[in-house]
Amino acid sequence: MTAMQHSWPETLRDCGLRVTRQRLAVLDAVAEHPHQPAEAIHAEVARRLPEITVQSVYTVLHDLTAHQLLRRFDPPGSAACYETRTHDNHHHAICTQCGRIEDVDCVHGEAPCLEAPAGLGMEVEVADVVFRGICRNCAAQNAGEHKAAQPV
Amino acid sequence: MTAMQHSWPETLRDCGLRVTRQRLAVLDAVAEHPHQPAEAIHAEVARRLPEITVQSVYTVLHDLTAHQLLRRFDPPGSAACYETRTHDNHHHAICTQCGRIEDVDCVHGEAPCLEAPAGLGMEVEVADVVFRGICRNCAAQNAGEHKAAQPV
């Protein structure tokens, strides 16, 4: 779980990227709290690096995503979020009530994990799956609200 | 192909919605050109209904989507688009180069079409699949550009 395949500085240099405090802080923040949008990442990073701007966080996220150090995920209807699991073609489950995102391991492991249907006018490279439903927390809360009555 | 399961006015009324020119025009536009963003739908609708505003198109799209007369699809990285196929749990294929979207029939037909992995802290209701790749057009174009000059 807490395994570190490589140190961030090393990984950055391997991609031909310079090692900066900003990038390290963003990588740490995303690793520790995956599936957070840029604003939240900025808030977290700013606790260590108060001078960092949101725009820089956007730039860093963009660059690191382009170099596959981060993976970007666009939940339908809300801001993009980021994660450090980049090379395992995993999928996502979203709670339609609270928006919480969970990783879902891909059974195949390699992209594309689903066969593209024949006759499609497209050479399929990746298949992304998004599961949607109600998470345990929300389900429990909903059940509880049956007896309690709580106006928002 | 050109089968009309119901007339739009009837379908609207069945949902308890009023029949308005704006709604009919949006439904027709989306039916004829699926996977278009709100701006494009507005442009098309405005040819028949020049006084309609973009904001009204947004409102109409929102209401019709809420009542399942339309389905909204969020392509990662670009504007939401809409379609009239709402109850068949079909999926989508996106060309990563030109952005063109194609429908992909679901083999199962019913949601969820994929089994949720055991141990997931979520009651899965739907599984949406997005295939990404290069469409025939773009592939052909790319092949042609090999002989022509192509500096990045």
Place this chain on the structure above:
DNA sequence: CGCAAATTATGAGTAATTCATAATTAGGGC
């Protein structure tokens, strides 16, 4: 240590969408 290229900060700008409120319209009742 110093320089050039890469990176970050600053500030403005944009696209897609939402919100509040006023004007209009659809459709049931008379």
Place this chain on the structure above:
DNA sequence: GCCCTAATTATGAATTACTCATAATTTGCG
């Protein structure tokens, strides 16, 4: 067919999530 009220649409402003241009700073090689 006409009225009335609730539903819908128009108008205009505001917001969110970014992107872009440019100036200041910093990294890492020599």
